[in-house]
Amino acid sequence: MNKFPGNKYPRKTFIVARHEFLKTIKRKEFLFMTFLFPFLFVGITLLPVIVSGVSAGEDQIVGYIDMTGSFEFPEPIRSDGLFPGSSEAKNSAIEFVVYSNISDARQALQAGQISSYLVIPEDFLETGTIELYSLEKEALMSNFELSAKLSGIVITSLLKDKVDEMTLNRVLDPVNIKSFNLEKSSDSSGRGIDDIFASFGLPILTAFLLLFSIFSSSGFLLQGVAEEKENRIMEILLSSVTPSEILTGKILGLGAVGLLQIGFWLAAVVLGSSYALPIKIEPNTLFFALVYFVLGFLFFASIMAGIGAVTSSLQESQQIGGILSFAAALPLIFLQPIITNPDSSFSVFLSLFPLTSSVAMLARMAASSVPVYQIFVSIFILLVSVYGVILISSRLFRIYLLMYGKKPKVKEILKNIWAESD
Amino acid sequence: MHILEFQNVSKSFSEKNILENISFSVGQGEIFGLLGPNGAGKTTLIRLLLDILRPDSGEIRVFGDLLSPAAKDRIGYLPEERGLYRKTKLLDMLVYLAQLKGMPKKQAYLNAEILLNSLELHQYKNKKVEELSKGMQQQIQFLSAIIHEPELVILDEPFYGLDPVSTKNIKARIQELRATGKTIILSTHIMEQAQTLCDRILMLNKGKRVLYGPVDDIRKEHGKNSLIVEFAEKGDLYRIQEISGIKKVVETGKLVEIFPEEGMNIQTLIEELVQRVNLLRFEQALPSLNEIFIETLESATNE
Numbered sequence: 001m002n003k004f005p006g007n008k009y010p011r012k013t014f015i016v017a018r019h020e021f022l023k024t025i026k027r028k029e030f031l032f033m034t035f036l037f038p039f040l041f042v043g044i045t046l047l048p049v050i051v052s053g054v055s056a057g058e059d060q061i062v063g064y065i066d067m068t069g070s071f072e073f074p075e076p077i078r079s080d081g082l083f084p085g086s087s088e089a090k091n092s093a094i095e096f097v098v099y100s101n102i103s104d105a106r107q108a109l110q111a112g113q114i115s116s117y118l119v120i121p122e123d124f125l126e127t128g129t130i131e132l133y134s135l136e137k138e139a140l141m142s143n144f145e146l147s148a149k150l151s152g153i154v155i156t157s158l159l160k161d162k163v164d165e166m167t168l169n170r171v172l173d174p175v176n177i178k179s180f181n182l183e184k185s186s187d188s189s190g191r192g193i194d195d196i197f198a199s200f201g202l203p204i205l206t207a208f209l210l211l212f213s214i215f216s217s218s219g220f221l222l223q224g225v226a227e228e229k230e231n232r233i234m235e236i237l238l239s240s241v242t243p244s245e246i247l248t249g250k251i252l253g254l255g256a257v258g259l260l261q262i263g264f265w266l267a268a269v270v271l272g273s274s275y276a277l278p279i280k281i282e283p284n285t286l287f288f289a290l291v292y293f294v295l296g297f298l299f300f301a302s303i304m305a306g307i308g309a310v311t312s313s314l315q316e317s318q319q320i321g322g323i324l325s326f327a328a329a330l331p332l333i334f335l336q337p338i339i340t341n342p343d344s345s346f347s348v349f350l351s352l353f354p355l356t357s358s359v360a361m362l363a364r365m366a367a368s369s370v371p372v373y374q375i376f377v378s379i380f381i382l383l384v385s386v387y388g389v390i391l392i393s394s395r396l397f398r399i400y401l402l403m404y405g406k407k408p409k410v411k412e413i414l415k416n417i418w419a420e421s422d
Numbered sequence: 423m424h425i426l427e428f429q430n431v432s433k434s435f436s437e438k439n440i441l442e443n444i445s446f447s448v449g450q451g452e453i454f455g456l457l458g459p460n461g462a463g464k465t466t467l468i469r470l471l472l473d474i475l476r477p478d479s480g481e482i483r484v485f486g487d488l489l490s491p492a493a494k495d496r497i498g499y500l501p502e503e504r505g506l507y508r509k510t511k512l513l514d515m516l517v518y519l520a521q522l523k524g525m526p527k528k529q530a531y532l533n534a535e536i537l538l539n540s541l542e543l544h545q546y547k548n549k550k551v552e553e554l555s556k557g558m559q560q561q562i563q564f565l566s567a568i569i570h571e572p573e574l575v576i577l578d579e580p581f582y583g584l585d586p587v588s589t590k591n592i593k594a595r596i597q598e599l600r601a602t603g604k605t606i607i608l609s610t611h612i613m614e615q616a617q618t619l620c621d622r623i624l625m626l627n628k629g630k631r632v633l634y635g636p637v638d639d640i641r642k643e644h645g646k647n648s649l650i651v652e653f654a655e656k657g658d659l660y661r662i663q664e665i666s667g668i669k670k671v672v673e674t675g676k677l678v679e680i681f682p683e684e685g686m687n688i689q690t691l692i693e694e695l696v697q698r699v700n701l702l703r704f705e706q707a708l709p710s711l712n713e714i715f716i717e718t719l720e721s722a723t724n725e
Contacts, residue, residue, distance in 0.1 A: 011524075012521075012522060012524070015518070015521045015522060016522070019518050023510070228505075231505045231506070231507075231508060232501065232503040232504060232505030233505035233506060233507060234505070235474070235499075235501040235503060235505065236499060236501060236505060236519065236566065237522065238472070238474045239472045239474060239494065239497065239499040239501075240494060240495070240519070240522035240523050241522055242473075242491065412436075
């Protein structure tokens with residue numbers, strides 16, 4: 001008999017889920033972590049770019065006097081000493097301005113119009129020497145980029161009309177190695193070093209995001225359970241809903257929070273990395289990344305909830321939760337052997353074992369083509385494990401949620417887990 | 423129909439018996455007292471009837487059926503260990519708790535507004551629980567137990583820690599609930615409250631049923647069957663002693679307690695008295711629940 005007809009019993013799970021979702025996304029800790037992380041990530045990935053940009057100096061303008069009269073410097077070249085200010089020109093760190101004599105160049109240098117000037121002597125072809133004059137020591141020392149640029153200019157100028165363009169290009173950029181893997185016939189597409197980095201990027205990133213999400217969302221879950229235990233509202237909740245409804249509701253609610261967070265982070269990462277990292281997202285990889293993320297999250301969140309139910313204080317639950325998060329991070333340590341040897345029995349084991357399968361399988365899929373049956377076996381094992389831990393956790397919920405203060409013994413917990421279900 | 427029925431219910435935790443073979447029933451519209459010292463098993467009994475715990479043996483029926491999730495929606499519960507979401511707005515929390523009891527959101531909002539109004543707490547509806555005074559929090563806790571219009575309300579120590587004004591408010595609420603036909607189970611160890619509020623009681627001690635029945639019957643059973651009288655002239659005492667069938671007369675200050683012999687009706691005794699002395703007042707001496715409670719516990723300890 002239902003007092004409010006039309007309100008079916010599973011709806012309560014969603015009421016709990018919605019409550020947990022709304023409560024969590026309003027938390028200061030959540031907002032802080034969700035919004036700060038992308039800034040940190042973007043900051044870390046962009047930092048080298050920014051730092052190198054700064055050290056390269058703002059728009060180096062180098063004057064030159066070509067005494068041989070045979071070099072072609074790239075456009076735009078301004079002979080009048082006016083500075084190029086267009087945005088396109090700013091992309092190139094070094095610009096060249098031609099001067100007809102040394103005293104003009106020296107004057108421009110002293111006036112701060114150029115950072116340095118080059119003198120290409122008449123006997124350059126014999127000696128290969130170009131003189132660089134500057135007022136600052138730093139400019140003289142950091143001339144690696146300048147000399148690379150000059151080499152290109154010299155080669156182009158010398159060979160321009162003597163060889164065809166193809167030969168010229170080979171002289172400028174002689175070799176690009178593209179590697180192929182013949183072990184797997186299906187993997188016939190060649191991978192450039194950028195491709196490999198791009199396809200590894202996503203699994204590694206997903207692994208990190210999965211971990212971060214476990215740290216934050218299951219942390220909130222633990223905290224929520226411990227708080228509800230501590231301020232005794234748990235008893236009211238249990239008088240309305242079953243332990244498994246609370247558990248499922250919490251996991252769904254916080255899972256949604258985790259997905260929201262991940263979505264936000266991924267967007268931030270893609271934005272940030274479009275400047276710094278070449279990450280290519282293939283729909284296939286994205287799909288499995290999502291599947292493994294959801295299952296992996298469910299698996300760990302259920303375990304966390306069980307821990308939250310058994311432990312008697314917030315502090316204690318967080319300590320145990322921390323150990324578990326470390327276990328989740330283990331595949332990251334084994335990432336190197338998995339990627340270099342994706343089909344070894346060790347790699348296969350890690351990609352099937354539920355504690356590590358999410359991250360390990362994604363890594364294997366990036367490094368080689370994994371047999372389809374293995375993917376399905378791995379997902380199946382994970383699914384069964386998720387079901388198992390939810391079952392155990394809800395049993396622990398029922399037994400321990402209302403036990404305050406007393407710390408249960410491990411043996412007793414195990415006995416209760418295996419005890420006949422009532 | 424019994425609203426609640428326990429039949430030979432036992433529950434133990436790690437081989438320690440918390441409840442032993444408990445049977446009782448609660449009828450519709452009753453205020454039923456669940457009494458007993460701390461550790462008697464009251465909270466365990468309540469958790470059993472809320473399906474938070476399962477009995478080892480025996481049968482529990484609520485609203486005539488075996489316990490089911492749907493039945494839980496028709497029960498309201500105020501736990502002894504008070505708890506609310508401290509950082510949630512009052513209105514939102516009440517609505518959430520009502521929704522968990524299966525009440526549609528719209529109706530939950532409506533009920534919350536009405537109840538807050540009735541306790542003059544309406545202006546706090548958007549405040550967080552932690553911003554309220556302790557007395558207000560207690561009243562909010564009570565509201566959270568009845569917002570979904572339950573047919574059976576379980577109140578575990580509802581007056582614990584309440585100031586006199588809040589106590590009065592809650593007491594009035596309980597009587598209001600009963601007037602609308604709701605059934606109330608009141609767990610308490612304050613016997614005066616139980617005596618004035620409850621129709622029937624169940625007293626537990628160390629997991630065993632020691633007293634069960636209507637409050638009046640229990641008091642009569644435990645009565646010493648004596649009459650306390652006060653009369654105008656002290657000299658009249660000898661006239662009382664003339665009445666046949668009196669076993670003993672004890673004088674305590676102004677009052678005189680008369681113990682009739684077995685078989686002597688109290689009613690007859692009063693009639694005899696009226697004929698002989700100028701009675702100022704008389705009163706059948708019934709022990710308070712408190713006295714019975716202490717007496718029962720003491721005899722249980724001596725066993």
